[in-house]
Amino acid sequence: MAHAASAVELPAPSAIAELFKPITWFPPMWAFACGVVASGQSLEGRWGLVLAGVLLAGPFVCATSQAVNDWFDRHVDAINEPHRPIPSGRMPGRWGLYLAVIWTVLSILLSTTLGPWGFGAAALGLLLAWAYSAPPVRLKRNGWWGNAACGLSYEGLAWITGAAVMAGGQMPGVPSMILALLYSLGAHGIMTLNDFKAIEGDRKMGVASLPVQLGARGAAWVACATMVLAQAAVVACLLAWDRPWHAGAVALCVAVQLLMMRRFLAKPVARALWLSGLGVPLYVAGMMISAFALRAGVQ
Numbered sequence: 001m002a003h004a005a006s007a008v009e010l011p012a013p014s015a016i017a018e019l020f021k022p023i024t025w026f027p028p029m030w031a032f033a034c035g036v037v038a039s040g041q042s043l044e045g046r047w048g049l050v051l052a053g054v055l056l057a058g059p060f061v062c063a064t065s066q067a068v069n070d071w072f073d074r075h076v077d078a079i080n081e082p083h084r085p086i087p088s089g090r091m092p093g094r095w096g097l098y099l100a101v102i103w104t105v106l107s108i109l110l111s112t113t114l115g116p117w118g119f120g121a122a123a124l125g126l127l128l129a130w131a132y133s134a135p136p137v138r139l140k141r142n143g144w145w146g147n148a149a150c151g152l153s154y155e156g157l158a159w160i161t162g163a164a165v166m167a168g169g170q171m172p173g174v175p176s177m178i179l180a181l182l183y184s185l186g187a188h189g190i191m192t193l194n195d196f197k198a199i200e201g202d203r204k205m206g207v208a209s210l211p212v213q214l215g216a217r218g219a220a221w222v223a224c225a226t227m228v229l230a231q232a233a234v235v236a237c238l239l240a241w242d243r244p245w246h247a248g249a250v251a252l253c254v255a256v257q258l259l260m261m262r263r264f265l266a267k268p269v270a271r272a273l274w275l276s277g278l279g280v281p282l283y284v285a286g287m288m289i290s291a292f293a294l295r296a297g298v299q
Helices: 004-009 011-022 022-038 048-070 073-082 095-133 141-167 172-206 210-240 244-266 266-294
Strands: none
Touching: 011 048, 011 095, 011 141, 022 048, 022 266, 048 073, 048 095, 048 141, 073 172, 095 141, 095 266, 141 172, 141 210, 141 266, 172 210, 172 266, 210 244, 210 266, 244 266
16 A cells, blocks of 8 residues: 555645746746847737747746756756755656656647747757757757757747747847847856856766866856857947947946956856856846847847
């Protein structure tokens, strides 16, 4: 009887919520909203589309990616974060995998309400989520490829989807595509910041994150340079598009980040989470400022 009871044991709601990591939903939701703003389209009569898109980007596609990652990283998490739901046993049996599959299906179903663009973007995002974590592809085994996939999915793909959905399925304009790409490239550095907490487990389990490949200091410099150069290119674009006030606001965000990065580079392992918590909000603030620059009439 005890064995039968354990076979049907269900995870607690708190463990499910922790598996899906709601704190990670913000970047793609914000990026989708940036695409909506950048489209220049009126929100009147389209609030349902916007809500569906925000939900798809965060609580569905991003949550799916977190579940997939936790399941295939359970052995690494047992070293780095043994308190996580799966290695701690609070997510019993194969429920981590089951939830990843269920949320993949639910995400696809929700995406059908957003037309061909929403469906295609969701399918690509989910494909990247599984390719990032699951063998045999497991892009995260190399920090260059894995972080690029995350940056593209979390920022660029979400931005472009928001713009396309609001434009009735039309391809976003070139300026919008350029900014989405630049912020995706910069997000590569943000993803690297997240890797500092897992250096020990990644090294033991053969995951070649950038801190493992380059050492903590080398990876810290690459992360900062990637973030700053991408945003500098954004500022240059905004100036070229005759949006000096928006360019100045983004440049101010970058200047404050540079001050933070100087402190981070002195002790990268100890301060990676600090920079992520305080510097990334400035990065995404620049995204929205840039989106409003496009809304103001950049062609």
